[in-house]
Amino acid sequence: MTVTLLFFWVDDWLQVGKLLDITGAVGTYYLGVSRNARVSDAVTQAHWSIRGHRNRHFHDLYARIRNERIPHDEYGSDLVLWKHSEDNYKPHFSSSRTYDQIRIRRSKVGWSKSVWFSQEVPRYSFIVLLAVKNILSTGDHMRAWGIQQSCVMCGEPDETRDHIFFACPYTFTVWDRLAGRLSGGRSDPNWDTTLQFITNNDLGSIDKILIKMVFQTCIYYMWKDRNERRHQRGFRTVDQAVRVIDKAIRNGISSLRYKADHKLAGLMQRWFEVF
Known part of the structure; x- marks a missing residue:
């Protein structure tokens, strides 16, 4: 040559x-x-x-x-x-x-499948990624900017990522209502325990997909709810928050359009069964 x-x-x-x-x-x-x-x-x-x-x-x-x-x-x-x-x-x-x-190669992280999977909603997975990496602008991070921020959902003075997802009584109640039956009663207020369960569990194939969809949708809307309350744009009760997230999950399932795939076509039916 x-x-x-x-x-x-x-x-x-x-x-x-x-x-x-x-x-x-x-x-x-x-x-x-x-x-x-x-x-x-x-x-x-x-x-x-x-x-x-x-x-x-x-x-x-x-x-x-x-x-x-x-x-x-x-x-x-x-x-x-x-x-x-x-x-x-x-x-x-x-x-x-x-x-x-x-590209710079790094070792694969264990939580990757909880953030990125075929049925993800990109805007949800982005917020989940920020939550997993703990770089959301929660109260403990805002202190570095001279801003004092307590939990606007329960009044806890130390607002952290782990508190919002899901040590806060409000967010845990919403999470438990949505994921309790699907997880077999294993919903937990501890962030690390929850992320570990979402990443590695013994659920069936359809339930594995559903629990990740519920996890991502719940985090997205709980963070949105937190920001709306902080800026005095609204207040949802637990029942209202659950209905909003339930509707978002159903819309997400409907948008998949996997009618030819019997496994994925059963997502909606299974969601009706557990919720």
């Missing part, structure tokens, strides 16, 4: 990385190759046209370039390949393969 089409400074044609990263901007001056030059521009009459043998800067790089085979038409046409993985190049581009190479 010849390299005449590659850019001298920003393409890894020497297999040592970008030359511009090695030399910095001054490299263009010391090697005498312009910033936008291609590799072929650094060749004159079948010889490398670079300077540096009398310069004390970048001796090793200069020697490496001089030892590289000079691009020439007799070696064939340039071939453009896309890197799919380490030492794996193909003629077609893959966005997923490219993303895998540039």
